[in-house]
C-alpha cells in the first residue's frame with residue numbers, strides 16, 4: 051500500500067469554487083478561469099502515489115501550485131475536491147482531533163524559510179513536536195538531542211535561531227521534523243533559501259540520512275538539478291496540473307511534452323545520464339570458437355581497430371587489436387589468448403557520464419560496460435560527446 | 451431643521467444608567483463595599499505599614515535588576531521617592547500607587563483576553579475596533595458620571611473610570627501582537643498538530659509578548675493620567691492634593707503634588723519598559 055495516495059486533488063482559491071471546477075471540466079485554462087471568475091486554480095486534479103521509503107519530488111516553476119499541493123497533504127489548506135490518503139486513511143474525512151493525531155505522529159513539515167520559533171532555543175525548537183504530544187521533559191529532551199546530533203548540531207542546543215546561519219537554521223528545521231520520528235517528511239523548497247554550496251551540502255546530507263532513516267519524503271523544489279539529484283521519482287507541475295511523473299532518467303530521456311522538454315533542456319545531462327543510456331551493442335569474438343583469422347575477418351568487415359573477446363556466456367576476457375591479430379594470423383597462431391589485452395577500461399551500468407567522460411579521454415579502445423563480469427555494451431567516444439551535447443540518445447540502441 | 455425634533459439621546463442614556471444601577475444594585479453594592487474595603491486595606495494597612503526607607507530600598511533593588519544592573523534608574527527612584535516623602539506626600543503617593551495598580555491590573559485582566567478574542571475572530575475585530583476608538587476618544591471626565599451612579603464616590607469609582615479609559619491599548623496591542631505572528635510560524639505550529647490553546651500559549655502569546663507589553667505600558671500610563679480626574683469623585687491620592695491646590699489657588703502645593711505624579715509616572719514607565727526589552731530578547 052502506498053504511504054501517500056493523492057486522487058484527483060484540487061484546490062481552487064476564491065469564492066465560486068464550484069463554478070470554476072465546472073470550467074476546469076470544460077477544459078478551460080487557469081488563466082481563462084481567473085479572468086472569468088476571479089478564482090485562482092491552485093492545484094488541478096493531481097493524482098499520484100508515494101511508496102514507503104521513496105523520495106518523491108514535486109517540481110515546477112514558481113506559482114505552479116507546489117506549496118498548495120504539499121499543504122493539501124497535511125490539510126493546512128482544505129481541498130476543494132479529491133482525496134488524500136495517508137496509510138489508507140482519508141485525511142479529508144477526518145475530524146479535527148484525528149487530523150491532529152496524524153499531523154503529530156505521521157507527517158512532519160520542513161519550511162522554505164525555516165519557520166523556527168525565534169523565542170525558543172534550538173533544543174526547544176527541536177522539542178516542539180514532542181511537547182505538543184505531551185511527552186515528558188526528560189524523554190523529549192533526549193529525543194530532540196538525538197535528532198540535533200543527527201544533523202550535526204549537538205553543540206548549539208542552547209543558542210537561539212537568530213544566532214545561527216541559514217544552513218544551520220534549516221538543519222534545526224530538519225531536526226525538529228525528525229524528532230517526532232514521523233513516517234512522512236514534507237519538505238517545501240526546504241533548501242531553496244540556501245546558497246548553492248550549502249544547498250548541495252544539505253542535499254548530500256539528506257540523502258545520507260535517508261540511507262538509514264528510510265522515510266517517505268515528499269520534496270518540493272523549483273530546481274530541476276535538485277530534483278534530479280535527490281528524487282527517486284519526479285512529478286512535474288504546471289499551472290496546478292501534474293504533467294509528467296517518472297524517474298529522473300525517464301523525464302530527461304523522454305520528456306512528456308514541450309513544457310517538460312523546456313525544463314530539461316538546460317540541465318547538465320552528464321549529471322543524470324548513466325553508462326547504460328549511451329552504450330551500444332558490442333561486436334565481439336568468442337574466445338572458444340574464434341581464432342586470429344576469424345577475428346581479423348570480423349574486424350575488417352565492421353571497420354574496427356579492436357574487438358572485445360568474450361565466451362559463450364558473454365563473460366569478458368579482454369580485447370585484441372587489429373595489428374596483433376594480423377601478426378598472429380601470419381604466424382598461424384590458433385588462440386586469441388596469446389595476444390589478449392586484459393587492461394580493459396570498464397564501467398558499470400550505473401556509472402555516471404562524468405566518470406565515463408574522464409575515462410574515455412585517454413582510452414585507446416571503447417569502454418566496456420559490464421555487469422557481473424559479463425559484457426553488456428560498449429561506449430564509444432562519439433556517443434559521449436553526442437549525449438553531452440544533448441542530441442538524441444538511444445537506450446541500448448545500436449547507432450552511434 | 452425643525453422637522454426632526456431633538457432626539458432624546460440624553461434621556462435614553464439616563465434611563466439605561468438608571469436601569470443598570472437598579473438591576474445590578476446587589477453587584478455594585480458588593481463591589482463598592484468589599485472591593486472598596488480591600489483597596490483601602492491595601493493602601494492604608496499594607497503599603498502604609500511598610501517603613502518608608504524599606505519601601506525605597508526594595509524599589510531600588512528592583513530597579514537595579516530591572517534596568518540591567520545599571521544605576522540610573524536606581525538613583526532616580528531613590529531621590530524621587532525620598533523627595534515625595536520629604537514633601538509629606540507619602541500617604542497620597544501610596545493611595546495613587548494603589549489606584550494605578552488596581553486599575554492597570556483589572557485593565558490587563560480584561561484587556562488581554564479581549565485582545566486574544568479579537569485576534570482570533572474577524573467579526574469580533576470589526577465590532578470591537580470602533581468601540582475601542584469610542585472609549586479612547588470620549589473625554590475621560592464623562593466616565594466619572596456613570597462611575598458615580600454605580601459606585602457613588604471614593605476609590606472604587608476612580609478605579610472603574612480608569613479601567614474604562616485605560617483598557618483599550620492592552621486590547622489593541624494584544625490583538626496586533628498576535629496578528630503580527632507570521633503565517634509561516636502559524637503553519638509550522640499547525641503542522642505539528644497543536645490545539646488552539648497550544649498554539650496560543652506556545653507560539654502566539656510568547657511571540658506577541660513584546661507588543662502586548664508595550665500596550666500594557668500604555669495602559670499603566672493612561673491609568674496614571676486618570677489620577678487627577680478620578681480625585682474629582684473622591685479618589686484619594688496625589689490627584690486630590692492637586693485639586694485642593696487648584697481650589698485654593700495654591701500654586702506651590704499643586705505643583706509639588708504634580709511633580710510627585712510625574713516622578714511616579716517616570717518610575718513606572720521605566721520599570722514596565724525595561725521589563726519588556728529585557729525579556730523580549
Ligand SMILES: Nc1ncnc2c1ncn2[C@@H]1O[C@H](COP(=O)(O)OP(=O)(O)O)[C@@H](O)[C@H]1O
Pocket residue numbers: 063064090091092110111112113114115116117118119
Ligand atoms: N491563499 C491563496 N489565495 C489565493 N491564491 C493563492 C493562495 N495561495 C496560493 N495562491 C495561488 O495559487 C497558485 C499556486 O501557488 P503556490 O502553491 O504557492 O505555488 P508554488 O509553491 O509552486 O510557487 C498561484 O497562482 C498563487 O497565486
Ligand SMILES: [Mg+2]
Pocket residue numbers: 116117118239
Ligand atoms: Mg512555493
